[in-house]
Amino acid sequence: MGVDRADTTDLVADLTVTEDDGAYRVAVEPTAETALGADPDPETDVLEHTHTELGDIADEATAYSLIPGRIYLNLEGREPRGSVPEDEYEAVRSELVEALREMEGPEGRPVASQVVTKEEAFRGDHADIAPDIVVVPNHGFDLKSGFKGNKDPFVEHGARNGMHSFDNATLAIDDADARIGDVDLYDIAPTILDLMEIDYERGEFDGSSLV
Structure with a gap:
């Protein structure tokens, strides 16, 4: 597994990735200037994040979150x-x-701009694997920290400096006939296919071409 250190030189002093029985463990040692979004291990001063399996969810947990803002009930x-x-x-x-x-x-300030259920947000052949709840945060809130009952979930600075928001995506097109009003992210895929002159069925996309 390769690790690109190009974007971490100012924030990370050392980064290692190890594999253990099919699970990857990423150990990050931050620089002294980095503000962490969680308390580092007092013995190693290393912030670790481990992905293993859903079986690690506590028995008493009512729900769990897959970032950013995707929440699943811990359903029997x-x-x-x-x-x-x-x-x-x-x-x-x-x-x-x-x-x-x-x-x-x-x-x-309210953390959430929108809180919607899976039925409101998703449809299609794979809607059954969609999260039960989706939370869209207001500006200034980034739903990427672990929420633990014994800690304040709000930190002033996370481990990342700067973050895109839900409303600042940009699509540049040099076609004079492109419409620029009422544009949605769903429109990007059919627009690209049209520009590449690739045929597709209109019903395959939620959006429509901008050209």
Whole structure:
């Protein structure tokens, strides 16, 4: 597994990747100037992030999050150690949606711009694997920290300096006939196919070509 250090030289003093029984462990030793979004190990001063399997979710967990803002209920029969009975799915999800909508930051600003269910956000052949809830943050909030009950989930600075937002994507086209009003990210794929003169079925995309 290769590691590109080009974008980490100012933030990371050392970075190692090891494989252990099919799981990758990334160990990052930050520079002295780096502000961490989580407390480093007091013995090693190394911030570690490990991906293994869903079986690592605690038995008592009601839900878990796959960044950014994708939340799954720990559902019986779906997750390896599910704790939420299927007949309580809607009630538990509704309660969690309401709690996320009411969540405020340190200055009282709402964290979420939108909180939507999977049925509202997704459709298609693979909608069954979509997250149960999707949280779209307001500007100034980045849903990439681990939420733990014994820690303040809000930090002033994360491990990354600078981040794109949901509203600042840019598409540059040198076609004089391109429409620029009412543009959506969904329009990018059919636009590229049109520019490449590749045939496609209109019903295959949610968006439409800009040219």
